[in-house]
Every structure is written in C-alpha cells, then in structure tokens.
Amino acid sequence: MRRNEFLKSIAALAAAGALPSAARAAPVLKMMIPANPGGGWDTTGRAFGRSLVDSKAFDSVQYDNKGGAAGIIGLAQFVNAAKGDPHAAMMMGAVMLGGIITGKPPVQLSQCTPIARLTSEYNVFVVPAASPFKTMKDVVAQLKKDPGSVKWGGGSRGSTEHIAACMLARGIGVDPKKVNYVAFRGGGEAVAAILGNNVTVGGSGYSEFAEYIEAGKMRPIAVTSQKRLPGIAIPTMKEQGYDVVLGNWRGIYGAPGISAAERDALTQAVIAATKTKSWTEALAKNGWTPALLTGREFDEFVEYEFSSLRAIMYLSGMV
Structure with a gap:
C-alpha cells in the first residue's frame, strides 16, 4: 500500500471512530x-x-x-x-x-x-482600607447627600453589582440614573481601582476580593445575599435595612x-x-x-x- 493510500485509510478509520483508543x-x-x-x-x-x-x-x-x-x-x-x-x-x-x-x-x-x-455567587461590596466610610450606612448617607460623589466600581454596565447599586439608590429615594457607576473590562482592573482609591465602593463576587479582604487592604461592608455567607462575617444589605437581594451565577x-x-x-x-x-x-x-x-x-x-x-x-x- 502506498503511503498516501495508507494515510487516507487511517483518516477514514479515525473519522469513523474505528481506531483503537490508544491511536x-x-x-x-x-x-x-x-x-x-x-x-x-x-x-x-x-x-x-x-x-x-x-x-x-x-x-x-x-x-x-x-x-x-x-x-x-x-x-x-x-x-x-x-x-x-x-x-x-x-x-x-x-x-x-x-x-x-x-x-x-x-x-x-x-x-x-x-x-x-x-x-451561584452573591456580590460583596468593599471600600479601600483607608476609606472614611466604615459601613454601608455611611455610604448611603453620602449617596443621599450627593449621589455623584459616590463612585461605584465593578464589572461591565448591566452587571449584577451595577444593578444592585441602582436597586439600593431606588430603595432610598435616589434617582438610579444618578448612580455614578464606573465599568471595568475585568476583575483585575476593578481591583486595581479599589486598591488605588480611585472608586468609593467596589462590587464583585467574594472570590475576587477574598485575598485583599484577608490582607486588610479592603473592608467588606455588605453582601447581596438573603443570609450571611457561611463562615464569612459580612453583613447583608437586608439586615442593614436595604431590600437588595441579588445573586450572580x-x-x-x-x-x-x-x-x-x-x-x-x-x-x-x-x-x-x-x-x-x-x-x-x-x-x-x-x-x-x-x-x-x-x-x-x-x-x-x-x-x-x-x-x-x-x-x-x-x-x-x-x-
């Protein structure tokens, strides 16, 4: 059998699934x-x-x-x-x-x-470690006073953290259209913005912030789950008085x-x-x-x- 004919036969066997698994x-x-x-x-x-x-x-x-x-x-x-x-x-x-x-x-x-x-994963909101805002109530007070001064950072426009920020604004009587949301192309960019104090509040899944929270570089102030996450002492939005429950998946x-x-x-x-x-x-x-x-x-x-x-x-x- 000529070489080209042999190769054609092997290709046909492979296409038909007739070759041994090792081959x-x-x-x-x-x-x-x-x-x-x-x-x-x-x-x-x-x-x-x-x-x-x-x-x-x-x-x-x-x-x-x-x-x-x-x-x-x-x-x-x-x-x-x-x-x-x-x-x-x-x-x-x-x-x-x-x-x-x-x-x-x-x-x-x-x-x-x-x-x-x-x-499934819920959003965690964090502030830089040096932020003057210690709780979500502090952020809400500023949001009511001057919505544009609170810069929210997270994923793309329409992300769950963006929606959650707008839900919060609507719930406290602030026009959601006034939410100052900065969208980033990826989690790495958002993390850098938070660590660099370029946004007031950052939002994402806990997994993206965990190492920075544990290192004391970010302070978690709220999570959008119905109940607190197992083993993680972050207060929910709901227990702080804000009806914002939203999951990511x-x-x-x-x-x-x-x-x-x-x-x-x-x-x-x-x-x-x-x-x-x-x-x-x-x-x-x-x-x-x-x-x-x-x-x-x-x-x-x-x-x-x-x-x-x-x-x-x-x-x-x-x-």
Missing part, C-alpha cells in the same frame, strides 16, 4: 472566556477547565480571553468562529444577560447551545449548531467534571455555591433570568 488523540476543548484575565469568569473558566481534564473528558483545554461589553465581544467571536464545533465551549452568566439587555448586540446567546449552570454554553448527541456528550462531560476533587476544592476556595443545572431546566432558567433581569433593570432606570 486516537484525546480531544482538546477550546474555551472562550469572554472577559479579561483575573475576573470571575476567568477564575471559574480555568478552574473548571482543570476539572474537565481531571475527569478525563478532555486531554487539555485551550483558553481564549476576549473581554469587553459584558462578554458580548467574546460572544460574537464564539458565534462566528465556533459554529458546529463539539469541542468548543464558552463561559457565561448573569452579567452577559444584562449586557445583552442593555447593549442590544447583533449576536444573541440563543444562537449558542445551553449546557449547564455551574455556580455562571454557566457554560456549547457552540452554535452542534447536534443533540454532541450537546449530550458535552453535558455529560460537564457533569463528570463537577464530581472531581479539584472542582470541590475550587468551590470551597472561592466561596462559590454549587448550582448545577442542565437540560430543559437550564434552558428555562435562562429564559426566566432574562425576563427577571429586564424587569429589575427597567425599574432601576437602566433600560
């Missing part, structure tokens, strides 16, 4: 992280990528960070470049939904394939146009990864609440979140 290359997952390095999506995506490898679902994971516009820039690239690829995935979550609502982009999340919700989507069988295979890989030791350790380390949801339930959850966020953002003067 087939393990799949490589291409993961789009629609945010800059250092933020919540990046941390979650890379931690989950390690778990996918640990579960033996993939041989390795290639990461592509593409930040900006609440994840919409990364979403657009994913829609255009990954169509039909069963070995491609994208991190997403509540922030992306908010960005789609406010930004009205030319691409939609519905073009991609829902796979799973992974985690993160999930994973597959590429546009993959088959039902390919969606199921990726879903099963995700489920297996959530059972690994590395994922359990990542949840504990970052203060993430496991919130696995797949199939039709996840589809319906995303639809509900779109309608719920749209209503909250409208009432907060953001839409």
